[in-house]
Amino acid sequence: MSDSQPPQAQQPPRFDASNFSTEPYVKRVEKPWGYELHWVREDAPYMGKIIHINAGARLSLQLHDEKQESWLVMSGQAAVIWENSAGELIQTELVPGQGYSTKLGQRHRLVGVTDCDIVEVSSPELGTTWRLEDDYARPHETEEQRELERE
Numbered sequence: 488m489s490d491s492q493p494p495q496a497q498q499p500p501r502f503d504a505s506n507f508s509t510e511p512y513v514k515r516v517e518k519p520w521g522y523e524l525h526w527v528r529e530d531a532p533y534m535g536k537i538i539h540i541n542a543g544a545r546l547s548l549q550l551h552d553e554k555q556e557s558w559l560v561m562s563g564q565a566a567v568i569w570e571n572s573a574g575e576l577i578q579t580e581l582v583p584g585q586g587y588s589t590k591l592g593q594r595h596r597l598v599g600v601t602d603c604d605i606v607e608v609s610s611p612e613l614g615t616t617w618r619l620e621d622d623y624a625r626p627h628e629t630e631e632q633r634e635l636e637r638e
Contacts, residue, residue, distance in 0.1 A: 516637050519623040520544035521599065534609045540565060540599030547621035548576075548596040553614025556595075556607055557588040563603025569595040581605070594619065 514525040520540055527535040538558075540546070548568065558567070558581065565581045570593050580600075581587060589595050597605065616628035626632055 514637075518546075519625075520546055529612070532611060534607075534612055536607050537561070538597065538605045538607050540597060540603050540605070542599050542601045542603075545598040545622060546596055547616075547618040547623075547625065548594060549619060550592050550594045550617050551589070551614060552591065552617070554610050554612065554616070555589060555591060556609040557586055558597070559584075559586050559606045561604040561606055564600035565603040565605055566598045566600055567595055568598065569593060596620075 512526065512528055516523040516525060521544060522539050524537040524539070525534070526537070527533060540563075542563075545568075560581045560583045562583075566578050567581060567587060568576055568578045569589065571577050576594065578598075579587070612633060613630075616633075618625055618627050625636075628636070
């Protein structure tokens, strides 16, 4: 067998290397229930973050009109209160090593049973986060509100 590679009918496209970055990135966003570490730049077609929830704290009961999320518990204990297929709100303890995902329009609320860290990946931070109930009396998170909260 020869060490040379077979000729390819097609070549990969050429990309503008001036857009490439090798710099690390993280942005800490303070929240009344803890904080988020965004590890994906805002111009990417997806979002990745670590959500730290303080023990006993909970995020708003919310739904998204353009964003879908998936979570994986890294440390601590967490739960999600979310809407099942019958439209009822149920509580599920998040098992470390297991992934959980929401759909568009599915009501949900993460809860810190203990201090916990959750990896979240999602579609881009677009549309409105409809805060149906919020322990901190925050308004719905529109694009404008999102910018104010993340300054």
